[in-house]
Amino acid sequence: MSNTNANRTRKLLGVRPRVAAVVTAAVCGSVALTGVASASEPGNADVFASHTATQLADTTHGQAQAQQTAAADAKTKATVKAKADEAAHAAQAAAKAKSDKSWVSPISDDYTLTGHFGNTGERWASKHSGQDFAVPVGTDVKSVHDGTVVKAGGNGAGDGPAYGNAIVIKHADGTFTQYAHLSKIEVTVGEKVDTGETIALSGNTGNSSGPHLHFEVRTTANYGSAVDPVGFLDEHDVKI
Template sequence: MALTRSTGKHRAPGRVSRNGARIAGVATLATTGVCGTLASPAAAAGNDTSATPASSSEDTGTFMILAADAEADSIADEVADQAVTQKRAAIAREEAAEEARRKAEAREREAQEARERAAREAERKRLNAYQAPVAGSYVSTAYQAGGGYWSSGSHSGIDFHAALGTPVVSVGAGTVVEAGWGGAYGNNVVIRMNDGSYTQYGHLHSLNVTTGQSVLPGQQIGLAGSTGNSTGAHLHFEARSGADYGSDVDPVAYLRAHDVNI
């Protein structure tokens, strides 16, 4: 905001200007003695000089009054100028503070947006993450191992060592498409993963999910057991490209492709 003092042809002369002119006039009159002549015609005729001292005293008093008046006007103008300067400085400070506030708010918005993006990215990674179905375990029977234990003549999945009652979790996010008795698999869970593949968890002692339920990576789906065609407690884990039996793929390669170290 700009503060100005009125200017232009309609402005009356300032008191300083007027008084300055008066002072100059009085000083001239006092110096030349014209003031005394005008103030006392008798003295001008040379008949009476007694009026001269009185006239000089009066002129001197007038001069002092005008000088004091001019000084007061000068001080008033300085005060007014200082007030304008201070007002401008105050406005400048307010504008600077407002600008700083806007910048701070903009930085906070950017930081909040960055935090939200980071949170979304972390959630996306979590939902797309994979892990082993049994924590801290190892593969006790390999994929496609031969033997008379399996009707197909070879192992269609892998077995994880797991004592009875060991928690079994979903290796990733997906939807349960089967939860219940699965014949030779005993109590089993089949999950359609979000990437379109399928995983199967067999010989469970008990189940913690139902058909149609969505599951997250690491969510418990049951407890390890020895139901169905089993000789002892463990987890049978399969990875499939489709929902049907016979579409199995190497579970170790499947998990490693999803960054699970087996």
């Protein structure tokens, strides 16, 4: 090969690597520029903003739903409580109505009302403390309501000889009832009695002008705490 041809060959070979390097650099630069351009294109920024807005909207919607759920739960609880309170009040009213109806007169046979509560006269040391039911000796005397016998016996069961044989019963509402001038006592202290149960027979014992039952309603078991028995029974739907 001549020197001239050899030089030509070397020149061609030397040029090609440089061209390849330039082309490679150009391609890499294009890729890099393309990446920069991609990040800065307006369309891509819109996509990012849209995604952020969607996340915010979802969060706000979730919070609103949570608040609505909490409000609904609170309303439900309030409704349930109101219904429970209403049911409790209705039950109390029904219990009172049942209790009121369960009171009865101490005498179920025929009777005549004689000495009344608050009467005065020589027959009493002070005002009359009960209601008298004139009935024959041996008439059944009933407990006006269920309760427990707390006093029973002669000498007015501890209230004095004027009452003769007597019984005092304590009822669940804290009221006490007394039955006096009895000919026979059929219960004992501590015994439970039912409404309308026969507890004694009427008589004429103690300070009595004739056969009758002396009936009292008291706030305690003892003499001196009597209230109007007719008015009390009337409040419990018992007419005498």
